[in-house]
Amino acid sequence: MTDTTTAPATGASAKPAEKPARPYFSSGPCAKPPGWDASKLATDSLGRSHRSKLGKERLKRAIDLTREVLKVPDTHRIGIVPASDTGAVEMAMWSMLGPKPVTCMAWESFGAGWVTDAVKQLRIDPEVIEADYGDLPDLTRVSPDHDVIFTWNGTTSGVRVPNGDWIADDRTGLTFADATSAVFAVDMPWDKLDVTTFSWQKVMGGEGGHGILILGPRAVERLESYTPDRPLPKIFRMTKGGKLNEGIFEGSTINTPSMLAVEDYIFALEWAQSIGGLDALVARSEANAAALGRIVADRDWLDHLAADPAVRSTTSVCLKLVTDADGDTQGKLVKKMVSLLEAEDAAYDIASYRDAPPGLRIWCGATVDTADIEALGPWLDWAWAQAKSA
Numbered sequence: 498m499t500d501t502t503t504a505p506a507t508g509a510s511a512k513p514a515e516k517p518a519r520p521y522f523s524s525g526p527c528a529k530p531p532g533w534d535a536s537k538l539a540t541d542s543l544g545r546s547h548r549s550k551l552g553k554e555r556l557k558r559a560i561d562l563t564r565e566v567l568k569v570p571d572t573h574r575i576g577i578v579p580a581s582d583t584g585a586v587e588m589a590m591w592s593m594l595g596p597k598p599v600t601c602m603a604w605e606s607f608g609a610g611w612v613t614d615a616v617k618q619l620r621i622d623p624e625v626i627e628a629d630y631g632d633l634p635d636l637t638r639v640s641p642d643h644d645v646i647f648t649w650n651g652t653t654s655g656v657r658v659p660n661g662d663w664i665a666d667d668r669t670g671l672t673f674a675d676a677t678s679a680v681f682a683v684d685m686p687w688d689k690l691d692v693t694t695f696s697w698q699k700v701m702g703g704e705g706g707h708g709i710l711i712l713g714p715r716a717v718e719r720l721e722s723y724t725p726d727r728p729l730p731k732i733f734r735m736t737k738g739g740k741l742n743e744g745i746f747e748g749s750t751i752n753t754p755s756m757l758a759v760e761d762y763i764f765a766l767e768w769a770q771s772i773g774g775l776d777a778l779v780a781r782s783e784a785n786a787a788a789l790g791r792i793v794a795d796r797d798w799l800d801h802l803a804a805d806p807a808v809r810s811t812t813s814v815c816l817k818l819v820t821d822a823d824g825d826t827q828g829k830l831v832k833k834m835v836s837l838l839e840a841e842d843a844a845y846d847i848a849s850y851r852d853a854p855p856g857l858r859i860w861c862g863a864t865v866d867t868a869d870i871e872a873l874g875p876w877l878d879w880a881w882a883q884a885k886s887a
């Protein structure tokens with residue numbers, strides 16, 4: 498009998514020699530931009546009023562750079578708002594929903610959260626169009642005369658809408674896109690988007706805490722022509738005397754922002770510009786997703802949760818184990834793999850979201866380097882071999 502305790506490990510069970518240089522694969526907060534260091538952030542605005550000349554200038558710079566990098570047309574306003582992406586989505590929902598029938602589309606946890614808001618909190622009796630984890634609902638079912646709320650990229654299932662072609666140019670309803678894990682990785686069709694939201698900690702690797710709300714002209718028209726019959730907390734209020742509070746979209750935030758988070762976001766945006774702007778960011782995400790796709794294709798124990806490549810995310814890539822093991826056992830295998838990889842500093846935070854089917858979720862956004870995704874492949878084999886034999 499062979500003495501396996503002293504035999505050197507070979508093949509998939511051997512510990513790989515090379516580790517990803519930056520093992521940050523979390524789907525939010527996501528990896529910092531390459532070369533980021535806290536000491537590189539501008540700090541002149543810290544310890545100052547955010548309403549000082551300098552404070553307002555820095556907030557405006559964050560807005561202007563957002564416009565430049567994302568190619569947001571002048572028709573759309575960009576505001577920095579409280580409470581991250583959730584704050585941006587909810588202030589839009591609470592302020593604008595009511596005058597039109599509403600459709601909510603959900604195919605994973607965050608979209609389902611907006612359904613709960615609409616059904617149980619706002620009680621506006623929306624039409625709900627849903628699909629299971631891994632699938633996209635039938636987008637052609639959306640009426641152009643309804644307001645529609647959807648996540649552009651479902652971060653917890655790795656399924657995204659393929660484009661905006663399903664949104665009618667002559668719609669009378671408003672589109673509300675929670676695009677937090679899509680912007681900066683996708684060239685967004687701004688003319689199709691009336692309300693777009695995101696936070697800084699996703700594709701740009703910024704900090705949580707603040708949301709960005711982008712309003713097209715039709716959304717502004719809604720805000721100025723419709724007063725909802727419900728209480729609106731101060732941090733949701735975007736109008737004054739029936740007119741849009743333009744200050745919000747020029748850097749006069751509703752309440753106090755973290756200027757450190759603002760400076761960190763500016764750093765990320767300047768990095769984006771330095772590498773070639775949106776096209777370069779999109780190319781980096783796509784290269785990362787393609788590298789991960791090659792890893793998946795080479796392994797019979799791993800597959801994409803999203804079967805259709807046309808709707809597969811290039812940021813939050815969700816993978817499933819191909820095994821006969823039941824769901825509980827798969828959950829345990831994933832837990833084991835993830836803790837082994839973290840202990841080795843080979844990959845951080847790659848378990849699927851708590852409400853999603855058990856699996857791995859590997860962030861492929863622009864701040865991740867493709868070489869690190871490539872270096873991850875052998876580590877996944879190692880962790881899988883260890884977890885199975887545990």
Ligand SMILES: Cc1ncc(COP(=O)(O)O)c(C=O)c1O
Nearest residue numbers: 525581582583607648652677696
């Ligand atoms: C699609 C989507 N919507 C909303 C959120 C919540 O974002 P935040 O924590 O910035 O409010 C997330 C976070 O991962 C998300 O992925």
